[in-house]
Amino acid sequence: MGLQCGIVGLPNVGKSTLFNALSSAKATAANFPFCTIEPNVGMVVVPDTRLDKLVELVSPQSIVPTTMEFVDIAGLVKGASKGEGLGNKFLANIREVDAIVHVVRCFEDNNIIHVENRINPVSDKEVIDTELQLKDLDTIEKRISKTERSAKSGDVKAKKEMEILTKIQETLVQGINARSVEFDAKDEDTQRLLKELSLLTQKPVIYVTNVDINSLQTGNTHTQALENAIKGENAQVVRLCASLEAEIAELGDVAERKEFLAEYGLTESGLDKLIHASYYLLNLITYFTAGVKEVRAWTIRKGWKAPQAAGVIHSDLERGFIRAEVIKYNDYVHYKTEVACKEAGKMSVEGKDYTVIDGDIMHFRHNS
Numbered sequence: 001m002g003l004q005c006g007i008v009g010l011p012n013v014g015k016s017t018l019f020n021a022l023s024s025a026k027a028t029a030a031n032f033p034f035c036t037i038e039p040n041v042g043m044v045v046v047p048d049t050r051l052d053k054l055v056e057l058v059s060p061q062s063i064v065p066t067t068m069e070f071v072d073i074a075g076l077v078k079g080a081s082k083g084e085g086l087g088n089k090f091l092a093n094i095r096e097v098d099a100i101v102h103v104v105r106c107f108e109d110n111n112i113i114h115v116e117n118r119i120n121p122v123s124d125k126e127v128i129d130t131e132l133q134l135k136d137l138d139t140i141e142k143r144i145s146k147t148e149r150s151a152k153s154g155d156v157k158a159k160k161e162m163e164i165l166t167k168i169q170e171t172l173v174q175g176i177n178a179r180s181v182e183f184d185a186k187d188e189d190t191q192r193l194l195k196e197l198s199l200l201t202q203k204p205v206i207y208v209t210n211v212d213i214n215s216l217q218t219g220n221t222h223t224q225a226l227e228n229a230i231k232g233e234n235a236q237v238v239r240l241c242a243s244l245e246a247e248i249a250e251l252g253d254v255a256e257r258k259e260f261l262a263e264y265g266l267t268e269s270g271l272d273k274l275i276h277a278s279y280y281l282l283n284l285i286t287y288f289t290a291g292v293k294e295v296r297a298w299t300i301r302k303g304w305k306a307p308q309a310a311g312v313i314h315s316d317l318e319r320g321f322i323r324a325e326v327i328k329y330n331d332y333v334h335y336k337t338e339v340a341c342k343e344a345g346k347m348s349v350e351g352k353d354y355t356v357i358d359g360d361i362m363h364f365r366h367n368s
Contacts, residue, residue, distance in 0.1 A: 003299070004041075004069040005206075005278045006097035010124050012112055013105040014210040014242035016040075019072035021245040022271055040072040046279055046286070046297070047272045050329055050359055054288060054295050057336055066286050066297035068278060071097055091135055095198055099281050100205040101274065102128065103242075106222035107212040121209070121226040129177060132200040137172045139197060140165055161193060168199070177201035180233065204281045206236045208274060216241050217265060236277050240270025285358035288329075289313070290338070306354040310364040320367035324350045329359035 009015050023042020045065045055063050073093045094100065104121040144165050150158035164183070171181050178201040183190050194202065207230060209223045219227075219239060227237055248269050251257045261269060283302045287309055288295065300309050311318030327338065331346040338361075341347050356362070 003099075003282055003284070004071050004097040005099045005101050005282075006071045006073050006094050007101045007103060008073050008094060008128065009103035010105070010127060013103045013124070015103045016072055017242040017246055018103060018208065018210070018240075018271075019070060021242065021249040022070050022274075042070050042072070043067050044070055044275060046275055046299075047268075048286060048297060050286075051288065051295065051297050053333060054290050054361070057332070058290050058292065058295050060290070060292055060295040062294045064294060064296040066299045068275065068299075070101070073097075091132075091200065094132075094200055094203075097203070099278060100203050101208055101278065102205055103208045103210055104226055106209040106220060106226065107215070107241075109212075119222065121222050122229045125207070125226065125229065126175075129201070130175070133172050133175065133177065136178055136199045136201050137169065139199065140169045140172065143197065144169065157189070160189065164190060164193060168197075172201070177233065179204065179235075204235075205233070206238055206274065206277050206281055209237060209239045210242045211239060213241050213244055213264070215239075216244070216270075236281060238270065238274045238277050240274065245269060245271050285356070287356050287358070287360045287362050289363065290332070290361050300356060302358070304356055305352060306350055306356060306362070306364075307352050309356045309362065310366070313364070316368075317364050317366050321352060322365040322367060324354060325363040325365070326350050326354070327361045328357070329361060332361050 007015050007019055019040060019042060022044050023040075045067055048065065051063070051065055071093065102125065104124055105119060106121050108119055144162070147158050147161050147165065151162040168178050168181055171178060178199045181202075183194065185191065207226065209219070209226060211220060211223060215223065216239065223239060230237070244264070248257055248260060249271070251260055257269070261267065284299050285302045286297050286299060288297055290296075298309070298312050300312055306324040307318045307321040310321050310324070326348050327341045327346060331341055331344075332338070335341045335344055335346060338347070
């Protein structure tokens with residue numbers, strides 16, 4: 001689906017180290033600000049044991065996992081909203097992503113420079129929040145200027161728009177992100193306006209607390225302070241050690257990775273947690289197609305109907321959709337083959353109104 005998560009944060013918080021580990025790309029990880037000037041884009045496989053199991057059962061000729069894109073964006077400093085540092089580039093890059101992965105430094109290391117010369121994750125978070133809020137405030141105020149006259153003349157649509165804009169403006173002025181404002185998700189006019197505004201602080205966010213190895217299991221005073229600061233934000237937090245993740249990424253063998261993780265008392269890497277959290281944050285699910293030629297995972301939005309899901313494969317499948325043949329994942333694992341599932345009555349035939357469930361194994365019938 002081409003969805004992207006943008007990795008942001010102040011310079012030298014571990015963004016590029018994290019990105020390198022995520023994508024196995026080699027963005028420059030240097031001990032000075034702005035080492036990442038152009039956004040680096042990495043395609044990341046979404047770990048899914050269900051795909052592994054289907055491959056084991058089907059023995060296909062090819063395997064295609066589902067993926068996400070992570071973008072390593074240039075570090076931000078105070079004044080970005082006014083063009084300081086690489087502010088304009090940063091803000092333009094972040095506007096294009098679907099969600100934000102905000103990396104916050106929660107480790108002490110005198111050998112790694114901090115752009116503000118102190119370790120204070122709450123303050124670091126507020127620096128980026130403020131710059132994004134100021135940019136959003138500018139966007140809102142320009143839209144208010146454009147809409148205000150029509151609203152005063154009695155235009156009903158403009159009046160409604162002004163109510164929404166004013167509500168967001170009041171929130172931003174208080175130093176609160178736009179994502180904290182609740183709107184009717186079913187109101188098409190409101191959702192259309194929000195999409196047009198493309199506010200930076202309305203994008204969903206995951207905070208990544210980058211800690212040292214000793215703080216990986218229990219956290220530390222820095223992680224606790226950040227977690228307390230974001231309680232009202234409806235945001236997720238993933239704790240990891242970027243330098244450790246970089247080591248894990250260098251291990252090619254799955255068994256070797258598991259053994260390495262076990263040494264630190266971990267069952268999965270921080271990167272796997274981050275990828276799954278990003279998937280959840282964007283309200284995504286996976287369905288599968290399984291055959292001898294190919295076993296493949298497909299990414300769709302939660303709540304999509306069968307024709308929309310078919311459209312991810314090819315637009316012709318959505319236009320010519322007739323029906324979907326669906327097997328639940330647990331049934332497939334139990335009966336081991338498509339034929340056995342069908343004989344046991346575990347393959348259902350669904351029409352256009354069927355809502356796809358995470359893990360469904362599907363085959364689409366369509367008009368050519």
